Amino acid sequence: xxxxxxxxxxxxxxxxxxxxxxxxxxxxxxxxxxxxxxxxxxxxxxxxxxxxxxxxxxxxxxxxxxxxxxxxxxxxxxxxxxxxxxxxxxxxxxxxxxxxxxxxxxxxxxxxxxxxxxxxxxxxxxxxxxxxxxxxxxxxxxxxxxxxxxxxxxxxxxxxxxxxxxxxxxxxxxxxxxxxxxxxxxxxxxxxxxxxxxxxxxxxxxxxxxxxxxxxxxxxxxxxxxxxxxxxxxxxxxxxxxxxxxxxxxxxxxxxxxxxxxxxxxxxxxxxxxxxxxxxxxxxxxxxxxxxxxxxxxxxxxxxxxxxxxxxxxxxxxxxxxxxxxxxxxxxxxxxxxxxxxxxxxxxxxxxxxxxxxxxxxxxxxx
Ligand SMILES: *Cc1c(COP(=O)(O)O)cnc(C)c1O
Numbered sequence: 001x002x003x004x005x006x007x008x009x010x011x012x013x014x015x016x017x018x019x020x021x022x023x024x025x026x027x028x029x030x031x032x033x034x035x036x037x038x039x040x041x042x043x044x045x046x047x048x049x050x051x052x053x054x055x056x057x058x059x060x061x062x063x064x065x066x067x068x069x070x071x072x073x074x075x076x077x078x079x080x081x082x083x084x085x086x087x088x089x090x091x092x093x094x095x096x097x098x099x100x101x102x103x104x105x106x107x108x109x110x111x112x113x114x115x116x117x118x119x120x121x122x123x124x125x126x127x128x129x130x131x132x133x134x135x136x137x138x139x140x141x142x143x144x145x146x147x148x149x150x151x152x153x154x155x156x157x158x159x160x161x162x163x164x165x166x167x168x169x170x171x172x173x174x175x176x177x178x179x180x181x182x183x184x185x186x187x188x189x190x191x192x193x194x195x196x197x198x199x200x201x202x203x204x205x206x207x208x209x210x211x212x213x214x215x216x217x218x219x220x221x222x223x224x225x226x227x228x229x230x231x232x233x234x235x236x237x238x239x240x241x242x243x244x245x246x247x248x249x250x251x252x253x254x255x256x257x258x259x260x261x262x263x264x265x266x267x268x269x270x271x272x273x274x275x276x277x278x279x280x281x282x283x284x285x286x287x288x289x290x291x292x293x294x295x296x297x298x299x300x301x302x303x304x305x306x307x308x309x310x311x312x313x314x315x316x317x318x319x320x321x322x323x324x325x326x327x328x329x330x331x332x333x334x335x336x337x338x339x340x341x342x343x344x345x346x347x348x349x350x351x352x353x354x355x356x357x358x359x360x361x362x363x364x365x366x367x
Contacts, residue, residue: 009122010046010057012129017041017061023136030139033175035313036147040134044126044171048116054169057122059129062172068157072164078154079207080109083312084269085145085176086131086138086366089354094131094138094367096148097352099124101269105205106150112204114163115152122169123150124364130171131366139175143349147176147313179313180226184320184335187227187242187309188220189292191325194233195240195264202240202264209266213243225323227309231292232264239290240264245311246271247319249290249304250340260287270310270348273362277347280359283340296322299329306338307331308345316345 020041021029029038039062047056073079082102086094103123110117127148131138138146150171154164193216196202201209213228220228229247232238239259241247246268248258256278261267279285298304299322307319318337322329332338337345350356354363 009119009125010055012044012057012059012125014059014129014133015061016059016133019061026136030137030141030144030175033139033144033177035176035179036174038174040130040137040146040173040175042130042133043173044130044169046122046126046169048118048167048169050165054116054118054122057126059133065168065170067155070157070159071154072156072158073153075159076154076161077206077208077211078113078115078164078167079151080106080113080115081149081151081205081207082106083205084127084148084150085312085352086148086173087145087352087354088138088140089363089365091354093354093365094135095352095354095363095365096127096131097364098269098273098362099127099364101272102150105267105269106152109204109206110152112201113206115154116167118152118169126150126169126171128366130173134173135367137173137175139177141177144175144177146173148173176313179315180317184318184331184337185226185309186224186321186323187229187319188216188223188225189229189231189322189324190216190219191231191236192216192219193230194236195230195243197233198262198264200264203261203266205266210243217243223323229322237291237293239292239295241266242309245309245314245317248274248308248310249295250306250338251298252303252305253284254340255284255286256340256344257286257288257290259290268311270312270315273348274310274316274344276360277351278344281343281347292322292324296324296327296329299331304329304331306341308337308341316341316348318342 103120156164320334
């Protein structure tokens with residue numbers, strides 16, 4: 001049995017900030033938050049060591065970390081994270097969406113990166129604690145929410161290459177609006193770079209995957225695109241996913257299709273939720289390999305009608321076109337959302353905002 005499940009969960013010490021942001025300043029920041037630039041007053045920190053297990057759980061003022069220059073995360077990148085949101089409910093109150101799924105995936109990421117196992121209850125409790133103390137930071141506006149970033153870093157002061165024996169689990173939060181400024185995005189199909197190989201870390205939410213994807217994202221920008229699409233690393237033929245979002249297409253037989261989880265794709269909770277909601281609403285859904293050449297031909301022939309990206313940050317974002325060296329695949333008018341894409345987005349966001357019946361019990365009410 002691992003240490004994390006052996007030890008009892010630590011109690012949280014709550015140390016409210018002595019310098020809270022005043023209400024007027026906060027409201028001004030909440031009016032139009034730039035994604036990932038505005039932060040709340042507090043953070044959660046929990047420590048781990050092989051001897052003590054998880055301990056020293058704190059809700060405290062958000063402040064810079066003091067970390068030794070030999071801390072192992074700075075050299076060998078044992079780092080994993082999650083991305084989730086707290087929403088204001090239409091009926092009043094604040095909730096997160098499927099936090100146990102994030103907690104489960106965090107454990108899976110930790111296992112892949114040989115990091116400490118964090119109990120799911122501790123993960124969910126840490127997030128709840130931060131949302132409770134910073135509840136005033138959850139914005140009210142349409143499409144706005146409080147983005148939550150739980151993450152773990154290795155903290156051994158040691159330059160040897162081995163799994164660390166000390167870790168920090170931290171949760172920070174930032175009020176956000178839409179990730180994309182609106183309309184359909186254009187997506188560059190990377191031919192030069194791949195994101196993940198069989199046996200690699202593609203299914204783990206680790207910072208290293210992002211570090212490796214940034215050059216491809218720059219290549220996409222250089223080609224006038226907003227985002228990058230990665231193909232499988234073996235044949236460079238099958239669609240995998242985008243830098244930080246999963247991808248779905250609508251076929252002309254009214255079937256929603258998306259690549260299967262083969263170990264090289266991040267198992268998105270938005271992806272899983274949309275597949276469930278679509279199937280429940282009577283749509284056909286298929287998890288099948290999608291050949292990029294077939295998708296380009298299918299966009300031209302009308303076989304593929306709509307395309308969209310999905311993830312916590314992007315929610316559901318229509319894809320107007322895929323672009324590669326030999327041309328473009330355009331979906332719909334290339335600018336606006338397709339009908340089914342819009343319907344799926346509405347189904348998901350209605351559920352998250354408490355506007356529709358939560359049959360699955362996905363809404364986790366905090367306040
Ligand atoms: C986080 C992430 C996603 C989306 O996952 P959600 O759980 O839906 O937010 C997709 N792809 C990558 C690479 C990611 O890091």
